Amino acid sequence: MSDPRPKPYVADAGALIAYLRQEAGGGTVLALLESDGVDVYAHGANLAEVFYDFRRSDGEAEAQRVMRDLEAVGIAFREDFGRLFWEDAARIKADYRRVSLADCFGLALARSAGGVFLSTDHHELEAIHAAGVCTVEFIR
Secondary structure: OOOOOOOOEEEOHHHHHHHHOOOOOHHHHHHHHHOOOOOEEEEHHHHHHHHHHHHHHHOHHHHHHHHHHHHHOOOEEEOOOOHHHHHHHHHHHHHOOOOOHHHHHHHHHHHHHOOEEEEOOHHHHHHHHHOOOOEEEEOO
16 A cells, blocks of 8 residues: 655755745745645755855844744754765765755755655756656746
8 A cells, every 4th residue: 555645845945945035936835834744854954055045145143033934834954964865965966966965965865755855956956857866846
């Protein structure tokens, strides 16, 4: 019997920033967060990119507020980093060099969770999706 639960989503920094800044595609992230039974994760490496983006543009207090907001809306912060996990991320990076290392950690999380990687980065990730390395859903 197949598992009736929906697959979890793993959001990259671009998807999270689109949601937070109410940019194109951010509504897709919001809809997932409002869906019953859908888990949305973010790997610490992708969260670091979001924190960096907001701290650089808006300061420390805003970056901290954004992290609290992401947790408050139900995004599960994941810090997976065991050897098998980081080896998987490193293999993805070696095979697809244009993909950021942070996204490789997000992709490894999506793979280990049997989920879908949520992104805005067509240019870097279409080849990964097409090759069946990981299911990627583009929000715009």
